[in-house]
Amino acid sequence: MTDINQLTGAGSFESADQVPIWDSSNGGARKVSGSDILSYVQTNLKDTTDGFGTQFSAPSATGFSVTVGDGSIWLVLTPVAGYAAGTIVLPATPADGDEFLCNCTQAVTTLTVDGNGNTVTGEPATLAANDFFRLRFEGTTGVWYRVG
DSSP, X not given: OOXXXXXXXXXXXXXXXXXXXXXXXXXXXXXXXXXXXXXXXHHXXXXXXXXXXXXXXXOOSTTEEEEOOSSSEEEEEOOSSOEEEEEEEOOSSOOTTOEEEEEESSOEEEEEEEXXXXXXXXXXXXBOXXXXXXXXXXXXXXXXXXXO
């Protein structure tokens, strides 16, 4: 096999390009595509980080509804005042292991956590001022479980 330092450098990199690797399971040099590398990184990066995307919402009336974005999301909910009712709508197609964390600065007397087609177990029915909760999605059963 050619020494890697003897190879000509590529001016760009595309998903169909091939990259040489050492395959420890076979004990030899192999090739892998850029798209396979991307898939591996995306899968394993999700498993090794606990980062949340942050979403902000400041409802200004009772009966509010907030739709949560995809992925693991931290919702910072800052209602203008305490409200009688509000709804949080979770993503329709969450991935296994996605988490949802919510902090709320005002009281919400009647809270609905809508699973958007998925089951939600243990969700709070009310939030006090400065309250919080956390849910985790289990993909095999299609259930959001309260974990905090």
